[in-house]
Amino acid sequence: MKKFFGGRFIENEILRKEGIYHPIKLEYYTIINKENYKNNKLRYGLEIVKTEYYPNSINVERREVEGITNDENTIKSILNILKENRVTPVAIKDVIQEIFTKNLQIAKN
Numbered sequence: 001m002k003k004f005f006g007g008r009f010i011e012n013e014i015l016r017k018e019g020i021y022h023p024i025k026l027e028y029y030t031i032i033n034k035e036n037y038k039n040n041k042l043r044y045g046l047e048i049v050k051t052e053y054y055p056n057s058i059n060v061e062r063r064e065v066e067g068i069t070n071d072e073n074t075i076k077s078i079l080n081i082l083k084e085n086r087v088t089p090v091a092i093k094d095v096i097q098e099i100f101t102k103n104l105q106i107a108k109n
Helices: 012-017 072-084 089-101
Strands: 002-009 024-032 044-053 058-069
Touching: 002 072, 024 072, 044 072, 044 089, 058 072, 058 089, 072 089
Parallel strands: none
Antiparallel strands: 002 024, 024 044, 044 058
16 A cells, blocks of 8 residues: 655755756655564555656656665655655665664654
């Protein structure tokens, strides 16, 4: 099961500094592993969807990372970090690894 967590457009001034002149939207989702749902042992993962709005087309890129944690508050905290830092699908695995490797504080909601 997939549940929308939040989204944001990347600000124009940030895009322009990178030489990008089209809007980009990022969406963040919680993924709940259905296989363990019957055993009351849920595993939470996430998905990031990046949508680029070109003048004549739309490009969508997405990446999922499943089974990150058993704790819903932890996945919400991770998603909040990703959203606030505008993490894109291409960087998701490296950023999650860094969060856990460096033992960054994941605040409980």
